[in-house]
Amino acid sequence: MQTFQPPRRVLMGPGPSDVSPRVLAALARPTIGHLDPAFQSLMEEIKGALQRLFNAPDHACVPLPAPGTAGMEAAMMNLLEPGDRAVVAINGVFGGRMADMAGRAGATVVTVEHEWGQPVDPARVEAALAEAPTKLLAFVHAETSTGVRSDAATLCGLARKHRALSVVDCVTSLGGIAVDAAAWGADVIYSGTQKCLSAPPGLSPIALSKAAQAAIAGRKEKVRNWLLDFNLLMAYWGGPEGSGGGGRTYHHTAPVNALYGLHESLVVLFEEGVQAATVRHARMHEALAAGIEAAGLKFLVEPKWRLPMLNTVIVPDGVDEAAVRAHVLKAWDLELGAGLGPLKGKVWRIGLMGESATPWHVRLCLTALCDALNAQGVSVDSRAVLAAAEGRLQQ
Ligand SMILES: *Cc1c(COP(=O)(O)O)cnc(C)c1O
Numbered sequence: 001m002q003t004f005q006p007p008r009r010v011l012m013g014p015g016p017s018d019v020s021p022r023v024l025a026a027l028a029r030p031t032i033g034h035l036d037p038a039f040q041s042l043m044e045e046i047k048g049a050l051q052r053l054f055n056a057p058d059h060a061c062v063p064l065p066a067p068g069t070a071g072m073e074a075a076m077m078n079l080l081e082p083g084d085r086a087v088v089a090i091n092g093v094f095g096g097r098m099a100d101m102a103g104r105a106g107a108t109v110v111t112v113e114h115e116w117g118q119p120v121d122p123a124r125v126e127a128a129l130a131e132a133p134t135k136l137l138a139f140v141h142a143e144t145s146t147g148v149r150s151d152a153a154t155l156c157g158l159a160r161k162h163r164a165l166s167v168v169d170c171v172t173s174l175g176g177i178a179v180d181a182a183a184w185g186a187d188v189i190y191s192g193t194q195k196c197l198s199a200p201p202g203l204s205p206i207a208l209s210k211a212a213q214a215a216i217a218g219r220k221e222k223v224r225n226w227l228l229d230f231n232l233l234m235a236y237w238g239g240p241e242g243s244g245g246g247g248r249t250y251h252h253t254a255p256v257n258a259l260y261g262l263h264e265s266l267v268v269l270f271e272e273g274v275q276a277a278t279v280r281h282a283r284m285h286e287a288l289a290a291g292i293e294a295a296g297l298k299f300l301v302e303p304k305w306r307l308p309m310l311n312t313v314i315v316p317d318g319v320d321e322a323a324v325r326a327h328v329l330k331a332w333d334l335e336l337g338a339g340l341g342p343l344k345g346k347v348w349r350i351g352l353m354g355e356s357a358t359p360w361h362v363r364l365c366l367t368a369l370c371d372a373l374n375a376q377g378v379s380v381d382s383r384a385v386l387a388a389a390e391g392r393l394q395q
Pocket residue numbers: 015067068069070094140142143144145169170171172192201202
């Protein structure tokens with residue numbers, strides 16, 4: 001065997017995003033024991049930082065030791081018991097994954113399906129909630145497979161009105177657009193580290209409201225998975241002796257260095273300011289969109305519901321979707337995302353997430369895309385495309 005040297009890449013797909021040198025340096029610091037007092041204070045700081053970032057001062061916040069899907073699985077397995085009714089809105093890949101998990105937890109799952117590219121329709125969700133008593137409403141705030149935002153405040157409000165707990169997937173939205181657990185009244189919110197937080201994949205920050213914790217405490221049967229059982233997790237993450245927690249008991253070995261990385265990514269984000277970061281994502285999206293439109297390309301999603309951090313661009317007739325991605329990877333070391341499911345071969349997904357949401361990334365992406373389109377015989381004026389983006393960047 002030989003040391004693995006990854007190729008140089010610029011990451012502008014659906015995640016992971018580029019990781020900053022500061023986070024990479026943090027990951028390489030010496031490993032210490034996960035029960036070391038110094039590590040415990042790092043854990044406390046991360047919990048507090050996540051409460052601030054989710055705006056969830058009354059929620060219990062921890063980073064789960066696995067990627068974003070772990071947050072989804074923890075939400076479903078902890079909240080649902082066999083026979084519970086769950087309403088799951090599906091408008092892309094990740095809503096479908098939530099419904100699958102809810103079924104595996106033994107719930108009776110009612111799905112509210114939408115065309116891909118559309119936001120979740122609150123009226124149809126409300127109709128499903130009104131049919132029968134429901135334990136949980138789940139939906140995706142930022143659907144990464146389509147580039148669509150849904151109205152989380154309204155959907156969480158509907159859950160409350162119908163006495164259901166709300167589960168909100170914020171894997172892609174956290175750090176890129178406003179996420180506000182307190183204002184929404186969301187019960188469970190989870191995210192991942194490799195999208196707008198720009199840390200490597202492998203951790204899933206999650207926040208649980210008091211009502212969600214009470215529902216878990218009142219379960220009739222044990223949570224069916226052990227690693228993500230919130231009762232056991234909180235005995236570990238709950239807090240050191242003397243701080244109101246029960247004293248840490250061994251549950252699993254926390255991924256020590258990965259948590260250094262998450263911690264540093266949160267330091268970086270708070271240095272910039274969460275609000276400033278959302279403004280940056282919006283500005284970079286507008287510049288990219290100006291270039292995309294100047295190239296004669298179109299977005300899948302109407303402007304009101306577009307995600308700034310995930311741009312779904314329709315592949316023009318006669319253009320080979322995969323060949324364009326292969327070209328930009330080979331010639332420009334640039335990773336773009338492909339379409340999934342019904343959008344396979346039909347769209348590119350361009351990520352502007354975290355460290356990958358900079359003017360340099362916008363310029364590189366447009367330059368590479370024009371080059372690839374010209375290589376396919378589609379004539380685009382790259383100078384005009386870059387000028388359109390530059391006009392927005394200078395505003
Ligand atoms: C990426 C993503 C996930 C899954 O996260 P993993 O880290 O890949 O497990 C879930 N939901 C959404 C909306 C995502 O974008």
